[in-house]
């Protein structure tokens with residue numbers, strides 16, 4: 001039996017987790033009247049806390065918080081229309097280039113050997129796939145850093 005009385009933390013541990021408690025603490029509580037009374041008081045306190053009702057909001061907390069958040073300064077629709085505009089401009093210019101230089105482009109592919117064309121197409125496809133995978137990985141790491149809670 002230890003000579004000093006137990007601390008409040010040790011007595012709380014004795015009351016809440018008797019099985020995992022140190023044997024010295026258990027023996028001290030069983031032999032010391034002061035600490036036994038303290039343990040009984042803590043036991044009464046914890047039982048009183050357990051009998052309390054769990055507080056629950058009678059309104060939707062998430063909705064009321066979202067209502068008070070400031071609105072986003074950027075308009076999503078403007079960004080989308082701008083990207084569509086860029087896409088159609090580039091598609092239009094690509095069509096014009098193919099239309100104006102169609103004869104020279106066709107002769108270019110006729111003059112190059114088929115194995116060279118296959119190599120070029122394979123290289124472009126591989127680059128495209130690698131860039132897409134890289135972009136997707138970057139997106140996933142950014143989403144992970146955003147979802148930290």
Ligand SMILES: [Zn+2]
Nearest residue numbers: 005006032035
């Ligand atoms: Zn004691």
